[in-house]
Amino acid sequence: MTHRGSRVLRVGSLSRVEGEGALHLKVRGTAVEEARLRIYEPPRFFEAFLRGRAHTEPPDITARVCGICPVAYQLSACAAIEDACGVTVDRSVRDLRRLLYCGEWIESQALHIYLLHAPDFLGRDGAVDLARTHRAHVERGLRLKQAGNAILELLGGRAIHPVNVRVGGFHRAPDPTALRPLAEQLRRAADDAWETVRWVAGFDFPDARIDADLFALAAPDTYAVEGGVPTVLRPDGTTTAFPLSTFSDHVREEHLPHSTALHSRLDGRRHLTGPLARFAVSGRRLSPTALQAAREAGLGDPREGVECRNPFRSILVRAVEVVYAVDEALRIIDGYERPARAFADVPPRAGVGHGATEAPRGLLYHRYALDADGTVTDAVLVPPTAQNQGAIEEDLRRLAEAALAEGALDDHALTHLCERAIRNHDPCISCATHFLDLTVDRG
């Protein structure tokens, strides 16, 4: 136990996260006075320069918010604009969108599991370092990631900022024969995904619990990915849902009284989006293979409505979601018939539209206002990391206090623990399109 007065720990640049952020922790004795995930990613003004663009443009433009999850941006934008224009796309096009999204889930979750997160559990600096001792595992991770990218490349044209997505659907729907080699690759990926679950299930997980409200989309018959109804699961077990059109009435960015930081609150409470939230809200709707994977991972039986609230174990849920995404991609390919038209016409009209999808790291909401000729007059993007920031900071504070109460932790060990706590949430700081932590240290 240290008996020093207050100490301030800073990590100037967080590693193994997407984008650039910093950590600030102020400790007095065993109390954590302040825990901040600081975002210093420079502002890029997407919401400002989307105004004046045609209603056909946001999918290509907003993809550039994030190179790690461009499909999430493209499909949330499409959903919002189609909503504004009163257009519903056919089932076959919706299936293709879901297939594309499965590619992004596989790619992004494999990247996070193997390259960013697993090194924490094995005491390594990164995947290259990890490959020195666990080469076969890293190769499996890269192979899995490549399978996700193969879907994106075939259906989207390329893995980063796909070109084939348009409002209403796709520029071109693939020929069924072109999907056959992809199915072969995905069948091998199914084995790799299963091995991934087994591998990460053997990791050593510190105890931790997140009490925040869990927030994810829910769909009637399926694990929600490319759409659904915003659903909140409270720690007391109660569930509420609200129409997507009222998103901004529920999720609000607020100035906290004790700081100038913008924090997102859901009905005034801290909330968490992402794999833990999806698993709690929709776990029972996983495929039989993924249900089995969840049980094997030690997550319990999702059909009984289990929750996982330990953020360190989010890697297990991600691994289960990869099993699901591979399974789902194969299901869609097996049933694929080329749609008669690759896209629905989306004639412009004046109105406001809302769209939300499940980015690998959490719920991503878009809203656009259009005028009669389709010009965007207002745009709002609410990314998952912006929503999660409050829950991440609370998580940091509690973990650091628990560790300090247990015994002596030097600055290095405490800092490392906090970095791990942040990486548990796979924050995408580049996505932080319109929030910055503006707190000033007055200590």
Place this chain on the structure above:
Amino acid sequence: MTGSAPSAARVPTLAVFKLASCDGCQLTLLDCEDELLTLAGKVEIAHFLEASSRVRPGPYDLTLVEGSVTTAADAQRIQEIRAQSRFLVTIGACATAGGVQALRNFADVEEFTRTVYARPDYIDTLATSTPVAAHVDVDFELRGCPIDRRQLLEVVTAFLTGRKPDVPNHSVCFECKRRGTVCVTVAHGTPCLGPVTHAGCGAICPAYGRGCYGCFGPSGSVNLPALIPLLRRDGMDDRDTRRFLRTFNAAAFAGIKEET
């Protein structure tokens, strides 16, 4: 980027830095799934925050920079990065042309700030988004939004062997011809920036039935006065044409004369 190969006695060091950007170009390095571990055996990854917590101090033999300069702090940081780098290569449209965030260059940034942020007085930003080469000497610029994986590997390999990267300066039209894609403008009247856009992506958009939207920026010889009447013929008015040219490489295309 020419010069002698790094000494055989020492493994060259690689650094990756990021300014204002989406992370997609540095992700391209991690998307080299088949080559990543081989590459990691040939260079020492000394600074790559997205991939590793281990950070070695400079100087670095090869530095890749993603992102544009949009804050006073980054304008300073790029000077420090340059001073630590033997070869500095910019990767992507942000670092080579200011990126999509250079749309502010044509607008009132204070108004942008008021639109996006509740407390604009706290926001620290420059009125412009500028490429790295506007601030420091750059040894090679790799284009694209995002960059192409094959071109990235070519640049890194060229550095390792001490030769000039083989990255052609011609337009996307060459790639369409090579790929055997029927011209979308000639056959379907689809507006396409292929004739004025730098090659490198492999002409993906026309292969998917849409016109090129210029994400690799201007090619070596750009004749906008010849292209613009074609865009008009295919249904684009002045406003459409301006938006078409002003997106991911807005600042680069805007610098080119549109009229004869």
